[in-house]
Every structure is written in structure tokens, then in C-alpha cells.
Amino acid sequence: MTAATDTLSLTFAALADPTRRAILERLTRGAATVNELAAPFAMSQPAISKHLKVLEKAGLITRGRQAQARPAELNAQQLELVTRWLEKTRTHWEESFDKLDSYLATLQDTPPDPQTPTPPRRKK
Amino acid sequence: MSKMTITANGAELYLERTFTAPRDKVWAAFTDCEHLKHWWGPNGWDLTHCTMDFREGGRWHYCMSGKDENGETMESWGLQVFESISAPERFSGTDVFADKDGNAAPGMPVAQLAMEFVEVEGGTKIIGRTTYSTAEELKAIMEMGVEQGITETWDRLEALLAK
Numbered sequence: 491m492t493a494a495t496d497t498l499s500l501t502f503a504a505l506a507d508p509t510r511r512a513i514l515e516r517l518t519r520g521a522a523t524v525n526e527l528a529a530p531f532a533m534s535q536p537a538i539s540k541h542l543k544v545l546e547k548a549g550l551i552t553r554g555r556q557a558q559a560r561p562a563e564l565n566a567q568q569l570e571l572v573t574r575w576l577e578k579t580r581t582h583w584e585e586s587f588d589k590l591d592s593y594l595a596t597l598q599d600t601p602p603d604p605q606t607p608t609p610p611r612r613k614k
Numbered sequence: 615m616s617k618m619t620i621t622a623n624g625a626e627l628y629l630e631r632t633f634t635a636p637r638d639k640v641w642a643a644f645t646d647c648e649h650l651k652h653w654w655g656p657n658g659w660d661l662t663h664c665t666m667d668f669r670e671g672g673r674w675h676y677c678m679s680g681k682d683e684n685g686e687t688m689e690s691w692g693l694q695v696f697e698s699i700s701a702p703e704r705f706s707g708t709d710v711f712a713d714k715d716g717n718a719a720p721g722m723p724v725a726q727l728a729m730e731f732v733e734v735e736g737g738t739k740i741i742g743r744t745t746y747s748t749a750e751e752l753k754a755i756m757e758m759g760v761e762q763g764i765t766e767t768w769d770r771l772e773a774l775l776a777k
Contacts, residue, residue: 579627582656583742587631589653590643594635597643 501568504548509533510541517551517564527562627744634737641702641731654678662689663714672696675716693718694727704730709744 504510513527528538542562545551549568554561633640643649647664654661655678663677674694682688693712699705706728711719718724730741 578656579744583629585656586654587740589655589657590640591633593649593652594633594639594643597639598635 500548501550504544504550507541507544510545513538513541513545513562514550514564517562521554521561521563523559523561525559629742629744630739632734632737632739637702637731637733637738640738640740644729645701645705650676655680659690663691668696668699670696670699673716675712677714689714702731704728 505514509531512531516522516527516530524535524538524542527542528535531538542551542553545562546553550565551562552565554563643653645666645668647661647666650664650666651661654676659678659680661676662679663675665673665675667673673696676692676694678690678692680688680690691712691714692709693716694707694709696705696707698707706726709725709727713719726745728743730743732739732741
């Protein structure tokens with residue numbers, strides 16, 4: 491297991507929650523403090539902070555280090571990682587299937603005729 | 615030759631492709647190492663290890679070897695455990711990252727895999743469904759809006775899943 495794929499599963503878990511997705515969407519419009527993020531959600535600040543912790547652990551956001559506000563900011567690279575992973579899955583199937591297509595064609599060069607009985611096995 | 619369809623439907627990755635070969639051949643290609651080594655894996659990756667115990671409850675343990683961007687050899691071990699088999703129509707099971715001893719990698723997403731083989735005019739259609747354990751994860755990334763700064767990523771993601 492590589493560090494990259496481990497982070498990926500954290501990222502997927504983080505993205506599975508609708509509130510966290512909404513927070514990320516808000517952050518695509520720029521950095522925001524916990525106060526600003528809590529406003530549209532009718533959620534307590536501690537609840538929002540909890541979500542931010544999950545997002546931060548998954549690498550999807552970074553937090554400022556200024557004492558009180560600690561504005562959160564989107565980390566687009568992490569989303570890039572998810573995209574790349576999906577791309578990899580797609581490539582795997584697409585290219586495998588291309589190879590399978592060619593391979594099946596070679597198999598059919600010597601098709602057994604279903605109408606005639608199987609010939610006796612040739613001795614080596 | 616028909617090209618592959620791949621779409622994200624909720625947490626399910628759906629893929630479909632038709633091959634101009636009889637179903638028993640396509641089925642065999644998926645269930646026998648002697649066939650799998652000829653095609654399994656993306657370009658540049660070879661199936662370097664393959665042990666197949668194709669029965670319900672049986673396992674397929676495999677390794678793909680390839681080179682990364684820097685030319686370093688990379689290995690990717692996988693493990694499929696078959697849950698139900700109905701030859702030559704469908705099989706299903708789980709697919710996980712594994713180590714070389716066949717242990718599933720802890721903490722990794724477990725994919726639920728279902729492959730269907732349908733006889734169609736002139737060939738065989740394969741329908742593959744991969745569902746990830748973290749519910750909604752594919753949907754989640756699809757649902758997020760396209761916004762400034764990450765537009766390119768989203769565009770690529772959409773292109774990826776729309777084909």
C-alpha cells in the first residue's frame with residue numbers, strides 16, 4: 491500500500507458527506523473562517539470544526555495558522571488525486587479491453603467447428 | 615470493435631463493451647490465467663503473477679508489473695474473491711489491493727465487482743459493475759460544482775466519466 495492510495499481512501503470518506511461537500515464548494519470561492527462557513531448551514535461552530543478536521547486530514551483543505559480565525563482554504567491538488575485515480579481505473583479497463591479484443595481475435599484464427607465432432611487428440 | 619462505455623452511477627462505476635467473439639471464449643479469457651496473462655492490465659503492465667482458483671469462495675491473486683514515470687519497476691498486487699459464479703453468464707466478488715502473500719491491504723477501499731457476459735448479435739457484451747465500499751464516493755465528486763480554479767480538474771473528471 492502506498493501513501494498515495496491510503497490518502498485516497500481518506501479523501502473518499504471525506505467526500506461522502508454532503509455537508510463537507512458543501513463546505514468544499516463554498517471554499518472554491520475563496521478562503522473562509524469557521525464563522526463564515528457555519529452561517530449558511532445552521533450548524534454550531536464545533537460541528538463545522540469537526541467537519542473541517544476531517545477535510546484537513548484528508549488533505550482536501552489547509553487551515554491558516556493565525557491564532558483565532560484560522561481560515562480554511564481548498565487544496566485543489568487533493569481533488570486532482572481523486573481524478574487521477576479514476577483516470578487510472580478507466581485506463582486500466584480501456585487498455586485491458588483493447589488487448590483483450592486483439593487477443594480474442596488471435597484465438598478465433600483457429601476456431602473449432604461446432605458442427606463437426608471434436609477430432610481425436612494428436613499425439614505429441 | 616465497439617468502444618467502452620464507462621459511467622458513474624451513484625457509487626457504481628458501470629462499464630460496457632462488446633467483443634466480436636463467442637461468449638465461451640470471452641468467459642474463458644476472464645477466468646483462466648493462461649488467457650489473462652495476454653491481456654489483463656493497462657499498456658506497459660504485464661501480469662507477472664497469477665494464481666486462479668475459480669470457484670465460489672475461491673480467489674484470484676495477481677500481480678501487475680510496470681514502470682513508473684521515472685522508469686522504476688512498480689508492482690501492483692490485487693486479490694479477487696469470488697462470491698457467486700454462474701458460468702458462462704456472470705460472476706461477482708470483491709476486488710482489493712493486496713500484498714504478495716495474498717493479504718488484503720487494510721484500510722483500502724473494497725470494490726464489489728460484478729461481471730456479466732451477454733450473447734449479442736455477432737459477439738458478446740460485457741457489462742461490468744464496480745461498486746465502492748464508501749457509499750456515494752463517486753457520486754460525491756460528480757455532484758460538486760465546477761468552480762473557478764479547479765475547472766480543469768472537473769472538466770477532466772467529467773470527460774472521464776461521460777465517455
